[in-house]
Structure formats: structure tokens, C-alpha cells
Amino acid sequence: MTAIAVVIFIALFFVEAGYGKMISKKWGPAINNKVAWFIMECPVFITLLAFWIMSPRQWDIVPLIFFILFEIHYFHRAFVFPWMLRGKNKMPLTITVMGMIFNTVNGWMQGEWIFFLSPEGMYSPEWLKTPQFIIGTLIFFAGMIINLQSDYIIRHLRKPGDSKHYLPKGGMYNYVTSANYFGEIIEWTGFAILTWSWSGVVFAVWTMANLVPRANSIYKRYAVEFKDEFYDRPLKRVFPFLY
Known part of the structure; x- marks a missing residue:
């Protein structure tokens, strides 16, 4: 995934992701911005939540703290931030779907490590020190x-009614x-x-x-x-x- 990130990093200097200020019709049909952000961000919240529920380590203090920190961010991103957005902007459906896929994979990656793959005893309470x-x-x-x-x-x-940038x-x-x-x-x-x-x-x-x-x-x-x-x-x- 890191190698792919390098490719994405280089590519995005030449191809603008067409949402927000760079919205573009070339990315295809667009949907409501608020709905798009919700669709993109909620899968990672749900994915990590599922890993936490399934894990035998769910009440271990350190993994639990990791889980809470991660979920605080994505609770805001999925369930608060989208509905605070102003204006009637839209986001291309293609970008929404790509964001949803990445976030799901990321939630899987974090959950797999924190709750299953990390060595037994690595995240003992001593980790907090x-x-x-x-x-x-x-x-x-x-x-x-x-x-x-x-x-x-x-x-x-x-201010409300103002359309200037x-x-x-x-x-x-x-x-x-x-x-x-x-x-x-x-x-x-x-x-x-x-x-x-x-x-x-x-x-x-x-x-x-x-x-x-x-x-x-x-x-x-x-x-x-x-x-x-x-x-x-x-x-x-x-x-x-x-x-």
C-alpha cells in the first residue's frame, strides 16, 4: 500500500481530485456533498467497530484507547462534519466510492493490527508510560x-447569503x-x-x-x-x- 501511495502522490500533482474547490464534470455524476462525505467516512467507523466487537482484546486498556481515539475522529467525520457543511456543493460519485473503499481497507488494516496481529503482550498497560x-x-x-x-x-x-470567496x-x-x-x-x-x-x-x-x-x-x-x-x-x- 505504501508503494501505491507514492504513485498516488505523484499522480495527484498532475491530476486534480475533482471535489470541493476542484469539482469537475470529468469525474462523472455527482451527488450531494453531505451524503457523499457520510458514505465515504462511515465505513471505516463501522469496520473498526466490528473488529473491536469480534476481538478477545476488546477490553484491554491500550487497544481500547487506540480504538476510542480512532473512532472519535471518524465519528465526527461521518456523523457530525458532513451535516455542518454549508452550501449546495456536490461530490463525484467515483471519488465517493474510491474514498469509501480506501476507508474500509484502512479500517480493516488498523483493526487487524490492533486487535489481532499485534504480538501478545505488546500493548500491555505499561505501554501507556x-x-x-x-x-x-x-x-x-x-x-x-x-x-x-x-x-x-x-x-x-x-455570512448567510454571501457568495464571495x-x-x-x-x-x-x-x-x-x-x-x-x-x-x-x-x-x-x-x-x-x-x-x-x-x-x-x-x-x-x-x-x-x-x-x-x-x-x-x-x-x-x-x-x-x-x-x-x-x-x-x-x-x-x-x-x-x-x-
Whole structure:
């Protein structure tokens, strides 16, 4: 999967995923944006929940914490975030289905490792005292907070009835044009660290492979759309001060 992520990473610098700001008819029929996000995100929540239910380790404290952290994110993504979206945007059905498939595979990968494949005794209660768990958890929540704050800023750029476009400001948008993506990358990097697992690393790599090229596309679009205002601010694409 990591090798595929590299291919996707390169490809997305040349082919824009046609949803959101880059919506395109070439991706085929589109459906309601809220419904699309729900369809994409709920399978991973359900998949990991199923692994937890089936696992003999379901009440072991460390796997349970991993499960709760992961599900907090996807509960919000599937059952809260879509219905907070404003506007009447649509998402191509092809992208919705691809997202649903990836999320299902990811839920399977995380659940298989956390609840079945990880060595017996690896995630004992002592794991909670390890540097990787403590540091990873702090990074995870830092990313989550950045992601939630950035989504809030985007949702409130326009007042009801306003159809103008605005360059986001505030929070990490003072440093990058895709602060929400930065938050999500940080969040899943933290998860990879706190679980200290290849499944976590693969997911973090996939997240970057998907979001970094898209952040580049958004950066270029903002540079054209906002011109002088854009270049008055020392903005990067997704990683503050770096890229």
C-alpha cells in the first residue's frame, strides 16, 4: 500500500481530485456533498467497530484507547462534519466510492493490527508510560485541534447569503493555505507514533500522499484568485515555513 501511495502522490500533482474547490464534470455524476462525505467516512467507523466487537482484546486498556481515539475522529467525520457543511456543493460519485473503499481497507488494516496481529503482550498497560504513546497522543490531539479549528474557520468564511470567496485567515491559516490538511497529517502521524505500528505509518503516508498534492492545487488556485492579498502574506502550502 505504501508503494501505491507514492504513485498516488505523484499522480495527484498532475491530476486534480475533482471535489470541493476542484469539482469537475470529468469525474462523472455527482451527488450531494453531505451524503457523499457520510458514505465515504462511515465505513471505516463501522469496520473498526466490528473488529473491536469480534476481538478477545476488546477490553484491554491500550487497544481500547487506540480504538476510542480512532473512532472519535471518524465519528465526527461521518456523523457530525458532513451535516455542518454549508452550501449546495456536490461530490463525484467515483471519488465517493474510491474514498469509501480506501476507508474500509484502512479500517480493516488498523483493526487487524490492533486487535489481532499485534504480538501478545505488546500493548500491555505499561505501554501507556512509553515515550511513543505519550508523545504520539499529544501530537494526535494537537492535530485534531488544528483540524477542527481550521474546518470551523472555513465554514464561517461567508455570512448567510454571501457568495464571495475569501482567503482563510486565523489559526494555522496564518501560515499555510491548507491548515485543515496540516492538522489531519499531524493527527495521523501522532496515531502512527502512539501505536508504533506499520499500519499507522501506512495510513499516515497515505494521508500525506492524498493531501499534500491537493494542498498544492489549492495554493495555486488561491495565488490566482486572491493575487495581491495572497502574496502580502508569507503563506506556505501545508507545512508551516517549509512547503
